[in-house]
Amino acid sequence: MLDFFGTIGGAIMTPLYYAVSFILVGFHRGLTAIGLDAAGGWTWILSIIGLTLVVRTALIPLFVKQIKSSRNMQLIQPKVRELQKKYGHDREKLAQETMKLYKDSGTNPFASCLPILLQMPIFLALFRMLDQAARRGKAHGFMDSTLAGQFRDAKFLGDIKVSGTLTGGETGVMIVAGILVIAMTATTFMTQRQLMSKNMPADALSGPYAQQQKMLLYVLPVVFAVGGIAFPIGVLVYWTISNLWTMCQQFYVIRNNPAPGTPAAEAKEQRERAKAEKKGLKTPAQIEEERIAAEADAKREEKASTRTQPQRQTKAQRTKKKK
Template identity: 75%
Template sequence: MLDFFSTIGGAIMAPLYYVISAVLVGFHKLFGSVFGPETGIAWVLSIIGLTLVIRMALIPLFVKQIKSSRNMQLIQPKVRELQKKYGHDRERLAQETMKLYKDSGTNPFASCLPILLQMPIFLALFRLIDQAAKNPQDPKGLMTVTLNEQFGDAVFLGAKISDTFLNTDDIGVRVLAAVLVLAMTATTFLTQRQLMSKNMPADALSGPYAQQQKMLLYVLPVVFAVGGIAFPIGVLFYWTTSNLWTMGQQFYVIRNNPAPGTPAAAAKEDRDRAKAARKGQKTPAQIEEERLAAEAEARRAEKSDTRQQPQRQSKSQRSKKKR
């Protein structure tokens, strides 16, 4: 039975081995020609190059994730209203909530897609490194025996790319692995923190979605820290580079296209106002504010004119005034 599932798993992962090894070998030819094919720097840069290619391919999913996350934030007040209205009827609450998601174009699971899609890639890279270190005579994908041997034996900053925190007694290797685990953990925490502190409206910070985000804020770094001590150095470079990409990409999106009613939106409006002032112009928000103020002033003037308009008098009232 185990052999059956192993065969099925291998068949599923085989295409990934070819894709990942093709990108890895391509970058290795480039960097190997500069630093030497057996050097650790050539392989580390190849892993970083692989990471950047994967993250660029995932940009459409990241944009979808950001939009879905924004929609989830904006509809939280409506979700809370549904909970108050149908809290006694779980089935009706679930139906109305799913209807709200559908009407607003929100997918509550979209925020998990980039991570879920990266996990098979992560596992495939893990297996490539592990295979290169333990069984170089059985290459996977486009890796050859020679490349496997170079990959498994490549040394970077005194540590083999295939080394982990647990499989060595070398203090230098453990220090490097610990630094990379801490970097991976810290970047995971800061990425989630950046989203919550800058791009979540105040009224969304107390709902179930906010509780979910807070849980992920503290649980994910712990999971990565615990699991990271068993990751090869090469995999730690992959995941840390991926996290740094996410931080930069998320910073750009939040800065330039923040969710309404968030600290990021207020900061963007301040920047737009300052930029417009330097050019002697007005921002769209200022123009809208002036339009609304003018409309309010016109309504007040209209009400004032209505109150001051003289009332019609009867003939007897007018004759009494003449006397």
């Protein structure tokens, strides 16, 4: 049975080893071609950074879907709470109506997890490839035994090995690895905190979705901090750069395309108003506000000018009245 699962795992991981090593080795050879030392630590660090940028660029379409899904999930939370109040006694009906709401609003509750779920196999392949190269000089994919040996022995900042870990026992390695673990944990926390504080409406800050986000806010950094203890410095570089990419990418999206009714949306409106005032123009929001106000004034004037017309009486009614 173990052999069976080992074979299945190898069949899944082998293509990832080739894909990850192809990009990593490609950057390594390119940097070597322009004069960097093939066995130098900085050559491997820059190669890992290049790998990170390629992977994150490829995941941009999924990140866009993630942002849209997260935004829709935030906006429909009031409706979800209404369904919970209405069908709280009937879980099956509640599940059906909730799924119907997701479908009608074009929301996929699992889309927000896609980027990290797709990154995990890549991360695992990189971790195993670099970890085994560091420990045994083992080859994987396009990273042959020669390159694996170079990575194992590569040093930067003096005598700090790229393959070193926080538990390696060497003071310099432990300091650098510790800094990277803290950076990886902090960027994970800040990214999640940025989403909750800037791009969530006030009425979405309660309920199951908000509780899920709060749990991720504190659980994910702890998971990465504990796991990071065993990561080689090269892997810590990958994940820290990936987190920085996520944080900057999310900041850009939240700043330029925030969810309605959020602090980020208010901040964007204030920036647009300030720019428009300098140019003597009006923002679309101001124009819409003036249109709504004008319509309301027109309705009030129409109501005020309307007079109750006397009802016309028949001849019989007039005769009866005279009598």
